[in-house]
Structures are given as structure tokens and as C-alpha cells.
Amino acid sequence: MTTRRIFTRPARIAAIAPYVWMALFFLVPFVFVLKISLSETVIAQPPYAPAFDLSAGWEVLRGHLSKLSLDNFYLLASDDIYIFSYLRSVIVALVSTAILLVIGYPVAYAMAKLPRRWQGIAMMLVVVPFWTSFLIRIYAWINILQHDGLLNALLLTLHIIDRPMPWLSTDSAMYLGIVYSYFPFMILPLFATLSKMDDALLEAACDLGCSRLKAFWLVTVPLSLPGVAAGALLCFIPIAGEFVIPDLLAGSDNMMIGQTLWLEFFTNRDWPVASTIAVVLLVLLLAPLLVYEHIQRKQLEVR
Amino acid sequence: MSRAISAPLMRIENVAKRFGGFAAVDGVSLEIGAGEFFALLGPSGCGKTTLLRMLAGFETPDQGGIWLDGENIADVPPHLRPVNMMFQNYALFPHLSVEGNIAFGLKRAGMTKDEAAARVADMVALVRLQGLERRKPDQLSGGQRQRVALARALARRPRLLLLDEPLAALDKKLRAETQAELVQVQRRLGMSFVIVTHDQEEAMTLADRIGVMNKGQLVQVAAPRTLYERPDTRWVAGFVGDINLFEGRVASRGGGFVRVATPLAGELRVAGDVDAGRDACIAVRPEKLTLAHGFAAGGDNAQPGEIVDADYLGGLMRYRVKLKGGDVVQVARANAAGSAVAFEAGQPVTVSFAPEDAVVLTQ
Numbered sequence: 001m002t003t004r005r006i007f008t009r010p011a012r013i014a015a016i017a018p019y020v021w022m023a024l025f026f027l028v029p030f031v032f033v034l035k036i037s038l039s040e041t042v043i044a045q046p047p048y049a050p051a052f053d054l055s056a057g058w059e060v061l062r063g064h065l066s067k068l069s070l071d072n073f074y075l076l077a078s079d080d081i082y083i084f085s086y087l088r089s090v091i092v093a094l095v096s097t098a099i100l101l102v103i104g105y106p107v108a109y110a111m112a113k114l115p116r117r118w119q120g121i122a123m124m125l126v127v128v129p130f131w132t133s134f135l136i137r138i139y140a141w142i143n144i145l146q147h148d149g150l151l152n153a154l155l156l157t158l159h160i161i162d163r164p165m166p167w168l169s170t171d172s173a174m175y176l177g178i179v180y181s182y183f184p185f186m187i188l189p190l191f192a193t194l195s196k197m198d199d200a201l202l203e204a205a206c207d208l209g210c211s212r213l214k215a216f217w218l219v220t221v222p223l224s225l226p227g228v229a230a231g232a233l234l235c236f237i238p239i240a241g242e243f244v245i246p247d248l249l250a251g252s253d254n255m256m257i258g259q260t261l262w263l264e265f266f267t268n269r270d271w272p273v274a275s276t277i278a279v280v281l282l283v284l285l286l287a288p289l290l291v292y293e294h295i296q297r298k299q300l301e302v303r
Numbered sequence: 304m305s306r307a308i309s310a311p312l313m314r315i316e317n318v319a320k321r322f323g324g325f326a327a328v329d330g331v332s333l334e335i336g337a338g339e340f341f342a343l344l345g346p347s348g349c350g351k352t353t354l355l356r357m358l359a360g361f362e363t364p365d366q367g368g369i370w371l372d373g374e375n376i377a378d379v380p381p382h383l384r385p386v387n388m389m390f391q392n393y394a395l396f397p398h399l400s401v402e403g404n405i406a407f408g409l410k411r412a413g414m415t416k417d418e419a420a421a422r423v424a425d426m427v428a429l430v431r432l433q434g435l436e437r438r439k440p441d442q443l444s445g446g447q448r449q450r451v452a453l454a455r456a457l458a459r460r461p462r463l464l465l466l467d468e469p470l471a472a473l474d475k476k477l478r479a480e481t482q483a484e485l486v487q488v489q490r491r492l493g494m495s496f497v498i499v500t501h502d503q504e505e506a507m508t509l510a511d512r513i514g515v516m517n518k519g520q521l522v523q524v525a526a527p528r529t530l531y532e533r534p535d536t537r538w539v540a541g542f543v544g545d546i547n548l549f550e551g552r553v554a555s556r557g558g559g560f561v562r563v564a565t566p567l568a569g570e571l572r573v574a575g576d577v578d579a580g581r582d583a584c585i586a587v588r589p590e591k592l593t594l595a596h597g598f599a600a601g602g603d604n605a606q607p608g609e610i611v612d613a614d615y616l617g618g619l620m621r622y623r624v625k626l627k628g629g630d631v632v633q634v635a636r637a638n639a640a641g642s643a644v645a646f647e648a649g650q651p652v653t654v655s656f657a658p659e660d661a662v663v664l665t666q
Contacts, residue, residue, distance in 0.1 A: 200394035206381045207388045209411030222398045
């Protein structure tokens with residue numbers, strides 16, 4: 001297998017496909033959003049200025065370009081509401097990811113230790129909630145958690161509490177919803193790495209003086225780190241931008257950045273500020289991605 | 304180079320292991336001497352690996368005992384046994400360097416950092432891996448990985464080293480070199496080695512004694528030469544090297560020889576001691592048969608025949624000869640200096656062998 005042989009024509013097309021995809025469906029929309037974030041709000045259609053009109057010719061376009069400014073970014077940096085929203089998003093994402101990891105790792109480990117024919121069934125059980133709409137599942141949680149909901153009814157019947165507890169509209173409810181919704185995203189990459197683990201490595205560790213627990217810490221855990229990183233990333237990034245779950249399950253005192261963005265966009269109709277929030281969020285989320293990339297590169301170097 | 308076996312280091316007594324209804328190891332008893340290089344040889348599925356895993360502690364025997372230095376270790380978990388294993392595909396830790404792999408067991412053994420570092424350096428020198436200490440297993444060749452695995456298994460100075468098909472992943476030339484190294488290392492350390500292999504040549508090259516296993520049982524334990532020249536059963540004779548078998552019945556015995564009546568012309572005379580009237584089988588290695596041109600009467604056990612085909616194998620010529628009695632036998636002839644005389648297909652020949660060069664088998 002020489003390097004030259006790898007780059008046959010179909011392979012080359014396959015290799016550029018993801019780049020084309022990224023350009024069309026990520027880069028181009030992102031440029032639009034970036035442009036809007038540099039514009040200013042007006043009461044018009046569209047609700048920002050300047051609006052580019054490519055038919056007006058190059059001179060007009062250049063005039064518009066010179067009107068773009070970073071004002072919205074200064075606004076974001078100067079207003080507590082945005083900073084707190086970002087902070088809350090990062091904290092919620094971190095805490096949720098940590099909880100997911102603590103619950104997900106043992107479950108994925110147990111799944112990987114199942115006999116092969118049971119693994120498929122376990123996998124099905126993890127994935128099966130996806131067959132129901134996400135929104136319906138969150139509404140189901142509202143039903144369970146609300147004042148006269150199933151949870152309170154159950155606890156009252158069992159005489160654990162004597163008056164209904166406020167479950168809904170709390171941070172606990174939000175964390176419950178997030179952990180519940182993102183569970184498969186943590187399980188699947190963890191399961192993928194753990195099920196590939198060579199049992200001979202654990203035997204070798206035991207042979208060299210490790211108890212089973214010690215072998216787990218010294219062999220299984222370090223070798224599963226790529227799966228941990230993938231799972232954590234797969235959860236952390238979308239949770240940081242989460243809108244629906246905090247909006248439906250959490251109280252309205254603190255907002256995550258997704259909610260703030262929604263507010264700016266739909267309630268205030270301030271497209272430029274909403275776009276600015278989106279751009280900054282993207283840049284913030286690049287940090288964990290770069291860390292992951294670094295880990296992966298180190299993994300590849302080892303090969 | 305078989306050496307006297309001193310006091311046994313390990314005694315395996317009537318050990319058995321079943322998996323479901325399948326008896327993987329079925330009543331094996333064996334003693335392994337201190338400083339001995341012992342090979343467990345057998346076809347795949349014969350139970351040799353299961354037996355080795357019981358010595359390592361990865362399997363617990365259903366019955367019987369395993370004594371090491373007089374202590375029954377049958378139920379001792381692997382990490383508490385003074386025994387180490389070199390795994391078939393090495394099972395090197397991919398996240399650790401060469402050093403890290405070799406040092407892995409030393410930290411567990413309660414060595415200080417300095418002691419462990421010194422031991423690692425010793426081991427690296429022993430298996431000649433200097434300069435590669437910081438490489439990860441994936442950055443090593445197959446031969447280098449094999450040496451890391453050996454160093455890692457030896458680092459804790461076990462009383463007994465177990466090797467599970469340690470050379471199976473290497474190509475033929477490298478395997479021959481590595482075999483020589485393995486014997487050198489074992490001699491130098493004076494440690495007991497038990498190797499599992501399905502390759503009889505490897506077992507013969509390496510081991511002081513070989514235990515041949517079949518269907519969960521130990522069928523013969525002997526030094527390589529004895530095993531090859533004096534196999535106990537037809538199965539062992541056929542498994543260890545090529546063999547020609549002549550089935551028949553013992554006609555008479557006396558003076559350390561038996562005469563066996565077979566479908567071939569005349570009675571065959573072979574060294575052995577089997578009662579007259581018993582069914583028996585004469586086993587002769589291909590290289591113990593001699594070939595002569597034409598039908599020459601006389602000589603020991605001379606049989607007329609005809610060359611069926613001739614294979615040139617470099618150092619050897621291998622002929623298949625159809626004997627008058629109907630059997631086709633294999634004859635191997637060294638391409639030695641001056642042996643220009645060759646035989647061709649269709650030529651009439653006489654095949655003979657000395658009575659001392661064959662064995663008579665009853666099992």
C-alpha cells in the first residue's frame with residue numbers, strides 16, 4: 001500500500017466531500033451571520049443595515065462594507081446579562097457533562113462486558129427513546145414534574161412527603177432533562193471504545209501484579225480516554241447552546257445563552273445582537289474542540 | 304542438551320478444567336524442574352493454552368492441585384503468583400512506552416523508583432532494546448515488540464515464566480533468531496520456562512522436555528530426541544514429524560527384537576519388546592529409510608518398490624515409493640556432498656531400514 005495508491009479518483013472525491021459540505025452548510029451561513037453581527041439594528045425589512053444588494057454594483061457594496069462595525073461585540077462585553085448567560089451556559093454544560101460521565105461510564109462499561117448477543121439489545125434500549133420526538137419527551141417530563149404531576153402523586157401516596165413539592169421550573173429539573181436527553185450521546189462513544197478493549201491487556205496487568213480494580217485504573221481508564229473526550233465533547237457543545245430544555249424545565253431567573261439569543265432574535269427583533277451572540281458562542285465552543293483535536297492528534301501520532 | 308532435572312519447581316497433579324460440557328484439560332499430571340525449559344506441544348484445541356492459563360491463574364482448575372515450591376497455588380489469583388506470562392499477541396499496553404511497559408510490574412512489586420529504573424535498564428540491555436526506551440508499542444517492529452513483552456514478563460524475576468505461542472506472530476527467519484535468543488536468556492537467568500506451541504520444530508529447538516497434549520490429555524512427556532525417535536503412540540509419531548506406519552501382528556519376539564507380519568514381503572524385524580500375537584505397528588521416519596537402485600534382495604527389512612514421485616526441497620529430496628505390498632512410503636534423503644545419485648519417478652528401487660531405526664507401537 002503506497003501513499004500514491006490511496007488517492008485514486010473516487011477516493012479524492014470522497015476526501016473533498018466533507019469540505020464541500022462544510023463550506024455549503026456551515027461556512028456560507030456563518031458568513032451571513034457574521035455579517036449581520038457587524039451590522040446595526042433598524043426597523044425595516046430585513047431588520048438590520050446595511051443590507052447587501054449584489055445587483056447594485058461593486059461601489060455600493062464597498063460603501064456598505066465600510067459601514068460594518070464591531071459595536072455589537074462591545075455591547076456584549078459591557079452588559080452583564082450576556083456575560084452571565086455565557087457563564088451559566090458553560091457551567092450548566094460542564095456540570096451536565098460531568099453528571100453524564102459519572103452515570104454513563106459505568107453503564108457503557110457494563111454494556112461492553114455483556115455477552116455479544118446482549119450488546120445489540122442494550123444498544124437498542126439506549127437508542128429507543130430517539131424514536132419519540134424530543135419535544136414530546138420533554139413535555140412528558142413536565143407532566144411528571146409539575147405540581148399535580150406523577151412524581152408528586154407518587155411521593156404523596158407513599159407518604160414520603162405530605163404536600164406537593166415544587167419540582168418543575170428548577171435547575172434540578174433542567175439537569176434531569178439534559179442528562180436524560182443527552183445520555184445516548186455519552187454512552188455511544190464510550191461504549192465504542194470500551195467494547196474494543198482487548199481483555200488480554202487486563203490479564204497482562206493482573207499478571208504483573210495488579211488487582212482487578214488497579215488494572216481498571218491503570219489500563220481501562222487511560223485507554224478509554226478518547227471515548228471520554230468524544231462523549232464529553234458530543235454532550236458539552238450542544239448543551240452549552242441548549243435552548244429548549246432550560247426554557248421548558250428551568251425557572252426563568254437565569255437564562256442560558258441559547259435563551260438570551262432567542263430573546264434577542266424573536267422578542268427584541270435585534271438580529272445583529274442575536275448574531276453577535278451566536279458568533280461569540282461559536283468561538284467559545286472552538287476551545288474544547290481544539291483540545292479534542294489535540295488529543296486525537298496525539299493518538300494518531302502513536303499509531 | 305538435556306540436563307538433569309533437579310527438585311521439581313512445580314508439580315501439577317490430576318488437574319482438569321471443563322468449559323460447559325467440554326473437557327479442555329482432562330486429568331493432567333506433570334512436574335517441571337527448576338531451571339527447566341518445558342514445552343507444551345499439541346494441535347489447536349488440545350488444552351495446552353488452558354493448562355498454561357491455569358498455571359498463570361487466569362483459570363481455576365475444577366479438580367487437582369498446582370504446587371509451586373511446595374505451596375498449592377491452584378486458587379491464588381494471578382497478581383499474587385510468582386509467575387509471569389508472555390502473551391500470544393504480547394498484550395503490550397499501547398498507552399505506555401517501552402520503559403513504562405517493562406516497569407509496570409515493578410511498581411506493583413513495591414520497588415523504589417531507583418530500583419525499578421535499574422531493573423528496567425537491565426531488562427532493556429538483556430533484550431537489546433537500548434535507544435528505544437521511549438517508543439510506544441505501535442512504533443516498534445514485530446520483533447521489537449516481542450522483546451518488550453519478554454522483558455516485561457521477566458522484569459519481576461518470576462519463579463516461572465509462561466510463554467503462550469510467543470513467536471507465532473514473527474516471520475520464519477526472525478523466529479529462528481528469536482528462538483536462539485530465548486534459549487540464551489533462559490540459560491543465563493536459570494529460570495524455568497514453560498512454553499505453549501503448536502510448532503513441533505519450535506518445541507524441539509527450545510525445550511529440554513516436551514509434553515505432547517491431545518484432547519485435553521498429556522499423551523507423552525519426553526526429551527525432544529526421545530519423543531521423535533521413540534514415540535509412545537501412533538498419534539504422537541504422526542504429530543511430531545512425518546512417519547511411515549506398517550500395521551501388522553507380532554509373529555515372534557526374542558533378544559530385544561520382534562518380528563512383525565505385515566502385508567509386505569517377509570516379516571519385518573524391529574527392535575522392541577511386544578508379546579507375540581498382538582496387533583502392532585511399525586513406525587519408521589522417512590529419513591531412516593534407505594533407497595537402493597533395482598531390486599536387491601537381502602539387507603535388513605528390504606522391500607521392493609517403485610518411485611512414485613520425487614520432490615526437491617533444497618537440502619532434502621523427498622520420494623514417495625509404492626511398495627510391492629501396496630503401501631506408499633515417504634523416504635527423505637539428504638542432498639549431502641557427493642550424493643549426486645538421484646532417483647526418478649518410475650524407477651524400481653529397494654527400500655530398507657535397520658531394525659534399530661524403527662519402533663514398534665501397540666497404541
